[in-house]
Amino acid sequence: MKTYLLNRILGSFLVLISVLVINFLVVNLAPGNPVIFMGGETGLVSKEYMDYMMKKWGLDKPVHERLLLYMYNVLQGDLGISYRYLEPVSKLILERIPTTLMITVPSIILGFIIGTLLATISANRAGSILDSFLSTFAMVFHSVPLFWLGIVLINVFSVNLKLVPATGMVSAQLMGKTGSFEYYLDIVKHAILPITTLTLGVFPAYFRLTKSVVMDQLTEDYVLTLQAMGLPKFKILYKHVLRNALLPAITLLGLQLGFAFAGAAIIENVFAWPGIGGLMLNAISARDYPLIMGIFLFVTTMVIVANILVDIVYSYLDPRIRRG
Amino acid sequence: MGKTVTRVTKVVQTQVLMNGTRRVGRIISSLLNAINYLVRDKSGLFGLTIVVATGVIALTIHMWPLPNPDAMDYTPFLSPGGEHLFGTDRYGRDVLSRVLWGARVSISVGLAAAFSASLIGTIIGMIAGTYGGLVDTVVSRIIEIFMMIPTFFLALLIAVIMRPNVYNLIFVVAVTSWPTVARVIRAQVLSLKERLYVEVSQAFGASKRFIMVKHIMPAIVPLTLSYTVLLVSNAMLLEAGLSYLGLGDPNYPSWGRMIYEGQQLIFRAYWISLFPGLFLTINVLGWNFLGDALTRYLNPRRRAY
């Protein structure tokens, strides 16, 4: 197990470096340099200003030199300073993590619970009307474009029914009153629609995965044996089958939790939720090189960590891997 | 309908076999078998119907008596009904015509992207699986990298860099989707290599290329096919997502592009984004159903449900 972990970590390190290099090259290939963006929008900018800024951000150096410098800095834990916000990239990312996780984590967990539960119900009564209904339900939400769903939900629930706030994270009246109970309640209210949209988008994956695994398991010999022994069906299902069937779902959960740090760019855009996805969209359009790369690197690290954690958990749940 | 197809299958099988062109016959008969299965499987039939119907629309749309989808000849913002069944958009274009033409654009983008992705993925996955060694290590690492980075960001970044036209959209979707296919194919190849007949062939001194072409390829093709079908729906959604952020091709009426154009007008004219949204959803649904049914067909253990 130890050597396995060591291998994993070494491999991850390789992955990280490749991600870093690829991103650096892709980002730097993008037409439009950040200095033009800073000054050029209105055409007011002077040649002098461009030269001054290029030099200030070190953009006048050749690409490979900048890459080496960047890698050197990253190894020292320095992600650089955002061109756009003039603040350290790490600070900008850390600021957004809570807001992003606030909508992604609940939706993934809710999606996991709802998906696996419905899948078990559906598998238990395979072929019934309920099963068909649930499967279709899951398939429809598996197929619907989430941004479209988000717009529809805003229309129906905020604009028409006025049940929940439409966009943003905090009502204007409470802005600046951090810490009060109303403040947090208000954030929760604002989070309802994005979480609902995301949950609807996430649960079909768990539903489909778990259902197919449960159905597979139900044809396994041990289930037949247990059935022959006269155990009630729901007991077999929940005590034995589900335990095995949960393994792949947990793997997916781990991976998705890793990606949860990336936020949900389009959904954040629809609901004006200030998460990492929105930060990334801004960073890309502003050609904020350090910020783009910082976010990429950060998210990739989180996914890798999540992967390793999943592996560890998995190895405890499934002895075959531990031995192998 | 199921019965007819079965009968046709039988006839074709016997005829083809009698004619002696064995290989072609086998391919045709297995195709017919698949269709036969899909037609009996109700959700497969549903998917197939949608896919075929949209395909027919996409192929024949230029012959339909519809207004030019680009012509801004009508009064803008006519609501659905009457002469314009789906209304008109802000420019005075016929939404029905655009939605139906959109089938051609969205399906082509989806199909082209899915095919290129699964082609690249299959070839790379097969090479990695068959040859093993250093090639496999490198490919696996690349796949791993793609699995670890947020691909939507990558798609976004590439889409921003390149000119937003259909070909580049196809490229973006293909580039970000091939690793999934490669991973599955590689795993499949590895498991095939353990099979007895492959091992025997190897023992008789068959070359790796021979094994790849003779034994592995035929076994892989169906899997690739079912993956391609599932990828089409993914590609269509990814295209729509990029279009929603304004990165679509403005010269063609794709459904994603139409949602993007219409979502800003949702108060004034819901129909501009509603109909393409519905068509997109139904189509993705159709491809998903079809893909699922195909997977079930290829994995007989799951046919029970």
Add this chain to the structure above:
Amino acid sequence: MASMGEIMKYVKNTSIVVIVLSLLLAMSAVTPIIYSQTQTTQQNTCPVKGGTLVVIYWGEPKSFNPNSQVDDALNGINPSIFNRLVALDYAYNVIPDLAESWSTNPNATEFVFNLRKNVTWHDGQPFTCRDVKWTFDAIKKFKGIAFNNLKMSNLQDVVCLDDYTVKFVYNESFPAFISFLAWYGTWILPEHVYNKTEYSDWMDPKIPALQNPIGTGPFKFVEYVKGSHIVLEANDKYFKGRPCVDKVVYKIVPDPTSAEQTFLAGEGDVLQNAPPISDIPMLNKTPGIIVKTLPTLSRYYIGFNMLNPLFQDYNFRLAIAMSIDRNELNQKAYNGYAFPATTAWLPGMAAWWNPNATLPPYDPEKAKQILDQLGFKVGPDGFRTLPNGTSLELRLLVFQGSTSEAIGQVLKEQLRRVGLKVSLEVYEIATWETKVVKNRDFDIALCDGFHGPDPHNMYMRYAGFAYINFANYSNPEFDRLVIEGSRAADPVQRREIYFKAQEIFAKDLVYVPLLDLPAFFIYREGWNNMPWDLVGVEPINSWLRAWFGKAPATTTTPSTTPTTTTTSPTLPTATATTPTQSPTQATTIATTSTPTSTPGLDLTTLGLAIGVVLVVVLVAAFFVMKRGKK
């Protein structure tokens, strides 16, 4: 140049709207050359005090140094936090801000400003000439955004005559100085905060004021949660008196549709993220919401790539120009709210507008004729080919944004009608900039931009040597005139120069103006004394006098005719023809202005429709999925 798509566009209209007439200050008097004025500060009076003004805002500021980089998002917020020496109001007049009065010498090389004496920074330090001098020295040293506008390379010195008098000395006549001083990137910054030896420059991340700005403005900075909101609170010691409201909150919602829905859901008082224009009639009809509109000095125009030999033929350019139906553009892209451009310069700049520099009229038949004569024959696919028979496809580059893309779509269609094939390419602004301005990789490019605050803008935008002259327009006569115009101290002579330049510009047709744009002000009923109602009193985007409630008496409203003589100064013969759009009081859009056809279904119906459709899909799929065990 292009703003960040159209979203920024409107905001720019509402925020930077700037002008010209300022200069005219120097001309309106009988002996117009030396102008000086004194201003009696109109102290703020509030019929109702307290409350919060919530602005639904379109973008995030980059940092809080308002002079260092172009930042349209910050520019709309700046007037609440900072002040300039002089400012612009919504009628594009230059009005006093931190300077009480000013004077110019006859050559327009020296400008003296008398500063207010009762001003303190938000941290309690007094404001003096030192701050002014440091600000302009820093703009010059660190190449701030105003460097070009203020022709800093010609600025010899900024001298503090005493603590409250500052003199700018140029080595060349610069009559447009005061206009540009009231525009972008000239906010006075606190010297004591910025000028420390440990800072490398004014954008050093160590400077606390980059995140917590300190200004002299009517509101103090409280907090900025990135991507979410900015909170400001009333400055009790503001030199024009305390603001009527206690707090201003900018709620950042970048997506226009989301912003509109947030506003309709009652979560804001002012909507400063312009909604889709087609929604404006609907908003205007909604009870409790007021929509006002003002013309601006921004316009959309296209430029032909003169590096392409095709466009060097005047007749080809003429044919394209004659194929453009600006009224259709206006209806389909702007819902009829914009103003089709018929002349080389904007009528909104009344004193500098030459009504005789007209553009060729819309005449598609004539355009087809010209194209036929040039040998562009129509091929079997309905599109014209080059005279040598090879196919022709013109690449039209536009930047992202619903209006600019709409204009692109309509242009494409209009050119199709005369048989020209156009492929539309939409890029986000940074890429557009690289492709069009830097690499000249296009055939036709659509651009928009602010054409004020002074006709000197011609020099910056269209002259052969201008950075953003992307079409490579190069007419030595035009260049000579705009250079001369930038130095002419005598306003009458200056006007003649610009009139001539406009005639050449219209005749050359390298750039084709399309639409002059309006600005929309959308806010909740009950708010009074909004900046757009206070022309001549308050700068653009200043919420100092805004208050909510019912007016107890009309006398409390500050007079919209200010004590200063800044409004509508005119040259003796400037307005021979009345401009079609005169910057006056904000006008409420008539409810009858609903353009075109049927109103959409209301939202309940929409919700129902979507619900029904979903149910139908579900039921259909459900029946299909339903299958028994075999």
